[in-house]
Amino acid sequence: MTETGIALELSGVTKTYRISQGLFGGSKPLRALDNISLQLRKGEVLGLVGESGCGKSTLAKVLLGLEQPTNGEVHVYGQPFASHDRKWIARRIQPIFQDPYSSLNPRKTVREIITLPLRVHDVVESREWDKEVGGMLDLVGLPQRLIDASPSQMSGGQRQRVAIARALIMRPKVVICDEPTSALDVSVQSQILNLLMDLRDELGLTYLFISHNLAVVEHIASRVAVMYLGRVVEQAPADRIFDAPKHPYASALLDSILTPDPSLGVPDVNMDGNFPNPVEPPSGCTFHPRCPSATALCSRKRPEPVDQDSGFVTCHLHDPAHQGEMA
Amino acid sequence: MTGIDNDMIIAPSPAQQMRRRALRHWGFLIGGSLLGLIVLLALIAPLIAPHDPYVQDLSQRFLRPVFMGGTWEYPLGTDHLGRDYLSRLLYGARISLTIGLVTAIISGLIGTTLGVAAGYFGGRVDTIVMFIITVRLSMPVVLVALAVVALFGGSLTVVVLVLGFLLWDQFAVVMRTSTQQIRSQDYLISAQALGCSTTRIVMTEIMPNVLNNLIVIITLEMAHAIILEAALSFLGLGVQPPLPSWGLMIAEGKDMLFFEPFLITIPGIALFALIFSINMLGDGVRDVTAPENRN
Numbered sequence: 134m135t136e137t138g139i140a141l142e143l144s145g146v147t148k149t150y151r152i153s154q155g156l157f158g159g160s161k162p163l164r165a166l167d168n169i170s171l172q173l174r175k176g177e178v179l180g181l182v183g184e185s186g187c188g189k190s191t192l193a194k195v196l197l198g199l200e201q202p203t204n205g206e207v208h209v210y211g212q213p214f215a216s217h218d219r220k221w222i223a224r225r226i227q228p229i230f231q232d233p234y235s236s237l238n239p240r241k242t243v244r245e246i247i248t249l250p251l252r253v254h255d256v257v258e259s260r261e262w263d264k265e266v267g268g269m270l271d272l273v274g275l276p277q278r279l280i281d282a283s284p285s286q287m288s289g290g291q292r293q294r295v296a297i298a299r300a301l302i303m304r305p306k307v308v309i310c311d312e313p314t315s316a317l318d319v320s321v322q323s324q325i326l327n328l329l330m331d332l333r334d335e336l337g338l339t340y341l342f343i344s345h346n347l348a349v350v351e352h353i354a355s356r357v358a359v360m361y362l363g364r365v366v367e368q369a370p371a372d373r374i375f376d377a378p379k380h381p382y383a384s385a386l387l388d389s390i391l392t393p394d395p396s397l398g399v400p401d402v403n404m405d406g407n408f409p410n411p412v413e414p415p416s417g418c419t420f421h422p423r424c425p426s427a428t429a430l431c432s433r434k435r436p437e438p439v440d441q442d443s444g445f446v447t448c449h450l451h452d453p454a455h456q457g458e459m460a
Numbered sequence: 461m462t463g464i465d466n467d468m469i470i471a472p473s474p475a476q477q478m479r480r481r482a483l484r485h486w487g488f489l490i491g492g493s494l495l496g497l498i499v500l501l502a503l504i505a506p507l508i509a510p511h512d513p514y515v516q517d518l519s520q521r522f523l524r525p526v527f528m529g530g531t532w533e534y535p536l537g538t539d540h541l542g543r544d545y546l547s548r549l550l551y552g553a554r555i556s557l558t559i560g561l562v563t564a565i566i567s568g569l570i571g572t573t574l575g576v577a578a579g580y581f582g583g584r585v586d587t588i589v590m591f592i593i594t595v596r597l598s599m600p601v602v603l604v605a606l607a608v609v610a611l612f613g614g615s616l617t618v619v620v621l622v623l624g625f626l627l628w629d630q631f632a633v634v635m636r637t638s639t640q641q642i643r644s645q646d647y648l649i650s651a652q653a654l655g656c657s658t659t660r661i662v663m664t665e666i667m668p669n670v671l672n673n674l675i676v677i678i679t680l681e682m683a684h685a686i687i688l689e690a691a692l693s694f695l696g697l698g699v700q701p702p703l704p705s706w707g708l709m710i711a712e713g714k715d716m717l718f719f720e721p722f723l724i725t726i727p728g729i730a731l732f733a734l735i736f737s738i739n740m741l742g743d744g745v746r747d748v749t750a751p752e753n754r755n
Contacts, residue, residue, distance in 0.1 A: 197652075197653040198653070199649065199652055199653060218655070219652075219655045220655035222655070223653060223654050223655040227653065227654075228649075228650060228653050230646040230649070230650065231646075232646060235645045235646045235647065236645075236646035236647050236650055237647055238647040238664075238665055238668070238669070239474075239669065240474075240668035240669055241664075241668075249651070249654060249656075249664075250654050253654050253655055253656050253660070254654075254655070282473070283473055283474050285471070285474055286471040286472075286473060286474075296650075299650070
């Protein structure tokens with residue numbers, strides 16, 4: 134292991150898709166990920182939030198090795214992705230998906246689902262498999278009698294525990310949680326979240342926690358990154374960003390959390406317009422058409438990340454170089 | 461008694477549920493047992509056939525079946541060459557079943573390979589496969605079969621090969637759609653994220669989930685092939701005499717339609733029963749297995 138303390142590092146990761154514009158229109162580039170740089174320290178939980186279509190899922194696919202980044206590099210525990218194959222990545226990074234009804238093959242038993250990683254990677258002898266599966270069932274809090282059950286015999290929470298057992302049986306370093314609780318009952322959500330936190334302490338895991346649910350992120354994440362149109366606009370420790378978001382988009386997003394008090398109604402997020410077409414992103418700062426504090430500079434010049442409180446914010450408002458113009 | 465321990469309750473497994481549904485499905489039971497009976501009779505034909513199906517006895521031509529005043533010596537009568545009709549019927553079942561099964565296997569292999577490849581890889585592979593399917597659909601089966609048989613002569617092998625290479629379109633279309641549905645499921649992405657090979661993903665993640673659709677298409681195409689063989693043989697371009705194909709038996713009896721109609725009705729009823737049972741079974745398989753697919 135390296136001494137850097139960094140589990141996962143993305144430097145300048147860009148993913149561009151070609152979007153066909155009909156028969157004679159040729160194709161246009163769609164930047165799903167635009168120059169993303171993130172660091173996950175060992176043992177931390179990085180919450181990744183943003184609207185639908187901002188590139189969260191593309192980022193997850195790149196980190197799982199399912200998509201090659203167009204540009205940039207990913208390092209896990211100091212080693213670059215590029216020089217290794219998908220199996221190598223699979224042993225280090227594993228996913229937990231949103232919908233436990235679609236993430237388990239309905240034709241397989243729990244035993245078959247959890248041993249699949251062992252079959253593929255051939256790291257444990259086959260007579261040890263049952264012992265391994267039994268251990269995993271204990272670890273995720275499932276009774277041993279479910280070992281030969283099929284997914285259709287289990288509840289959503291139980292299925293999600295099976296999915297977690299499958300993800301962890303190879304002892305990965307980093308787990309990509311793609312909305313792991315949003316398909317579950319509220320009562321089960323907290324059980325799964327607590328299980329994830331216990332497993333992190335027990336196995337020394339690092340989580341990238343992708344979610345819409347800001348309340349969950351506030352509860353579980355140690356740091357938060359906010360994405361907008363393929364870019365990370367702000368990244369900061371969780372308590373700082375929830376107390377005092379710097380980027381106008383981050384503050385609008387956090388203001389949009391519904392309060393339990395119905396008399397307050399839907400919160401006014403003070404944000405104009407709709408989500409822009411990602412194929413033709415706005416000039417300058419891509420957020421400027423919706424930004425309440427946008428100035429002429431914002432539509433001309435793209436902001437660069439400015440380091441702030443052990444994170445960064447990508448906004449001219451907080452860039453000392455432009456303090457005069459933004460006044 | 462302390463009541464029921466809630467933790468010990470477990471829903472019935474998919475296999476148990478399927479068995480329960482199968483035992484309640486009349487079409488499945490009737491189709492299955494009728495087809496089972498025909499297969500059994502075809503298998504033990506040499507043991508139960510009263511005569512050699514090829515031996516001619518011109519002194520015993522056009523004897524009527526026992527229920528039309530014939531004797532038990534020839535329970536279903538004899539044909540225009542004095543061959544025992546029951547024995548020919550039993551051996552004919554072997555031919556029909558062979559043609560149905562081998563054709564379904566050949567066309568199933570072709571169609572499933574094309575369909576799963578198109579559904580799984582998508583993009584350019586899908587475009588090419590769709591083009592091949594369109595080309596295949598634009599060719600009339602009977603016409604192509606007639607042309608090929610006219611070129612190479614009719615025989616059991618030629619008929620099976622021609623039908624096998626023509627009847628794969630349904631397999632390809634259905635397998636393509638079912639694979640597309642599964643492709644976006646998270647368990648497939650999870651298998652990819654594990655570094656599974658494409659072969660493993662197709663064999664262990666996709667195939668078990670499209671198997672019920674495959675079985676239904678196999679039964680439909682078996683019935684289709686058997687009917688087509690009968691039609692080709694009736695036209696004299698399929699299985700050649702003296703093989704006892706049911707279609708050929710109908711063709712040979714057609715001259716006597718107004719005098720000895722049993723020559724046509726008996727193989728006709730046999731053909732009907734076989735197709736009916738296969739289709740009932742296929743429908744049943746779909747009903748019995750489908751609820752699972754919808755979770």
